[in-house]
């Protein structure tokens with residue numbers, strides 16, 4: 001007897017007819033629960049864009065699962081009319097690994113905060129990336145612990161004055177994208193709550209990538225850390241401070257697209273476009289170039305520090321490559337063992353190699 | 360000198376040597392041969408926590424004790440009849456466990472100046488030569504020299520020669536106890552035959568050399584025979600607790616027709632559960648070696664949410680880490696099986712030594728009111744039954760189940776009359792079905808049946824999309840609720856749901872003795888064999904004493920209270936500082952008496968017998 005478990009049968013029986021998916025709108029993905037974030041919180045726009053992206057995934061609602069940890073951001077699954085689990089602090093990547101590995105047919109999304117993912121859950125976060133489990137992770141970074149009312153987080157810049165650091169924080173922060181590159185992530189991207197259209201594009205890109213998609217989203221906590229990302233989100237400063245990455249396109253930024261980044265060997269340089277440099281001299285973005293992605297993830301000096309060269313902060317997909325996924329590997333091994341094992345004969349297993357009769 | 364033949368009811372032997380000397384393998388090979396001969400038996404492997412503790416020293420000694428008999432054998436024996444010592448440290452560490460008049464088989468090469476020094480014998484003292492062992496039958500053999508001779512015609516290096524010396528001793532013991540060599544020869548051929556046939560050949564040569572040495576050297580005054588035991592008719596195999604546990608889990612997966620997902624992190628003495636299950640992928644079993652115990656249990660919860668049997672295994676320190684997530688499973692009301700192969704604690708404690716001190720942790724060791732089911736296998740083979748039961752209860756009641764095994768039964772072995780697949784009960788599982796939009800009733804994830812069990816509603820099912828989480832749930836809808844009355848209600852529901860499991864487990868039986876009387880000895884878990892043996896002896900000696908052994912601890916079997924109250928005294932022996940005894944006292948308001956030991960070793964029969972006599976006697980005295 002080859003082992004067809006109830007789940008195998010279940011998955012076959014419940015396979016969604018993708019040609020007959022109902023025509024859903026974003027609002028069809030909102031649950032009946034009242035959303036309880038503070039008015040003006042960046043989480044609202046992210047929720048909206050995720051809901052808007054959902055009908056475009058081409059996946060039945062019943063096959064989508066959102067799993068979160070703990071934090072303001074982690075309340076997210078309650079507001080989605082999909083399957084969901086609001087779990088415990090930091091552990092969503094581990095729960096999602098168990099779910100996706102045992103149910104590869106599902107589209108699994110992890111919702112986490114900067115405290116959830118980079119502090120208590122930093123171990124699971126990095127292990128997820130190295131294993132490359134085929135899930136999508138949305139990291140809501142507000143550089144603060146929101147739910148516990150305003151302590152600094154591992155993403156808060158040095159010197160942050162918060163409730164727990166009245167004299168300024170001393171910890172050196174994580175650079176979430178550099179950390180993800182270091183953990184051998186296969187999809188590393190950044191978006192912000194204040195650019196909803198780009199955000200939605202990035203959500204869709206995350207879905208399309210096979211492997212762990214790590215999308216960091218700058219999210220404004222209006223109560224405890226208002227304006228943390230203002231330089232990038234404010235329409236006036238954004239052109240100077242942010243750079244949007246597009247595959248195959250030169251790195252251009254500035255109010256009049258008058259600046260660019262070029263590579264002098266492995267050293268990035270900001271140049272003024274004009275007589276000396278043209279677009280042809282600039283660094284062409286290539287998502288599959290690991291070295292370049294590493295360099296981009298290091299465009300991270302905090303503008304307020306005024307140290308070093310102030311590179312514009314990159315938004316978009318820094319890195320996207322293919323690497324075998326953990327969950328696929330596990331399933332393949334189990335399938336192989338089932339085929340090779342042919343008769344998974346329980347009686348033979350119970351019997352073992354050596355027996356004797358008592359008469 | 361001529362040898363006489365002796366027939367004995369039982370024999371206890373102990374192999375002891377350096378951890379590099381292969382004593383565990385020697386012991387298990389002797390065990391298999393003995394099991395195949397139809398003796399009843401129990402084993403007690405004891406080894407250092409370090410992989411290679413300093414060679415030749417007392418902390419580096421590894422031992423394997425085995426008692427076998429022609430009658431029921433339920434303990435590995437308090438004292439041994441024969442002690443094999445491969446070096447001086449082994450003698451030093453184990454002499455106290457040898458009966459007066461017992462036999463010592465000493466490898467003289469392990470008693471040279473260097474070894475005596477390492478074992479910290481005073482300068483110039485050699486116990487083999489100073490007459491200090493005159494109360495024992497001392498047999499000295501230069502094993503290394505004899506092995507060299509046996510392998511003279513083979514061109515082997517010193518290392519390979521050195522490595523096969525345990526086979527010499529094994530052969531010698533086979534002769535001493537009249538056992539055949541075939542199953543060991545088969546094993547050696549299987550293990551080395553393909554890869555390195557000359558190693559197989561060498562080992563077999565040495566094994567035979569040991570056997571023939573016994574026959575020709577006339578060093579033993581007697582040869583011992585132990586007849587087949589009077590076991591229940593049937594087909595048997597030998598099995599350790601961890602092996603049996605693995606089989607119980609695989610059988611439960613088959614009988615529920617569900618995939619199983621083990622999320623775990625290596626730890627002594629639980630790792631063999633991972634090794635065992637990892638080899639059973641063809642039964643639809645997935646094993647995930649996570650980054651830590653928190654991820655391990657979390658992944659199992661994720662799998663369980665998706666409709667698999669989520670299992671996680673560990674020992675005390677790892678269980679402590681899993682606490683928060685187990686609480687989540689209690690809230691989510693998902694099936695989860697947590698295996699705790701207990702070891703001596705607290706903290707890292709003594710990893711390779713046994714203890715039963717995690718019972719309170721199992722029952723109470725989480726934040727908040729967090730009721731779950733606690734089970735405990737009573738012997739190596741019983742790990743099969745209770746592993747199966749853990750899965751059955753978790754699935755049938757949508758609740759986390761903690762199984763408390765321990766290092767003693769996990770590594771110990773016994774003959775097992777294994778069941779047939781057809782004799783095992785099916786475990787019935789039904790997922791919540793799909794709903795169409797036109798269905799009037801919305802799906803309520805926390806709606807319950809009469810046993811208070813909610814439905815297993817797995818992703819992929821149309822129309823029942825819903826959210827669960829660790830925040831308090833509103834009964835029925837499962838929506839987040841901070842309502843005070845609802846919290847009281849849900850707390851009661853989770854407790855009552857756990858208590859309802861009592862309707863789905865067997866009633867407590869008396870293992871031995873009457874259902875009422877003077878004294879009841881109440882045990883749980885791995886102490887079964889010892890308590891059974893002790894109570895048997897006490898009854899023979901005239902005490903009105905019975906024995907009951909708990910395998911279902913939380914909730915207790917429904918008839919337990921009545922049973923306990925039918926005895927004048929209840930005595931609770933445990934390898935801890937008094938945990939079940941506290942549960943019994945507080946639950947049933949009876950003055951149950953503790954008998955405790957925490958030395959990292961199981962109770963000995965005579966020590967427990969004496970302790971029970973004392974406890975029982977004291978009370979009688981104070982009453983008069």
Ligand SMILES: Cc1ncc(C[n+]2csc(CCOP(=O)(O)OP(=O)(O)O)c2C)c(N)n1
Pocket residue numbers: 070071072073074089112113114115116117140142144145146147148153
């Ligand atoms: C084990 C545990 N420790 C601490 C907490 C308290 N806690 C809840 S949320 C949180 C920080 C959340 O910060 P973040 O992940 O950045 O989420 P945000 O609220 O900012 O969205 C902490 C420390 C907890 N719930 N569980």
Ligand code: SF4
Pocket residue numbers: 036037038040041042043072073142146147220221222223224
């Ligand atoms: S505290 Fe901050 S992050 Fe949390 S809901 Fe309010 S604004 Fe949003």
Ligand SMILES: [Mg+2]
Pocket residue numbers: 071113114115140141142143144145146153
């Ligand atoms: Mg935060």
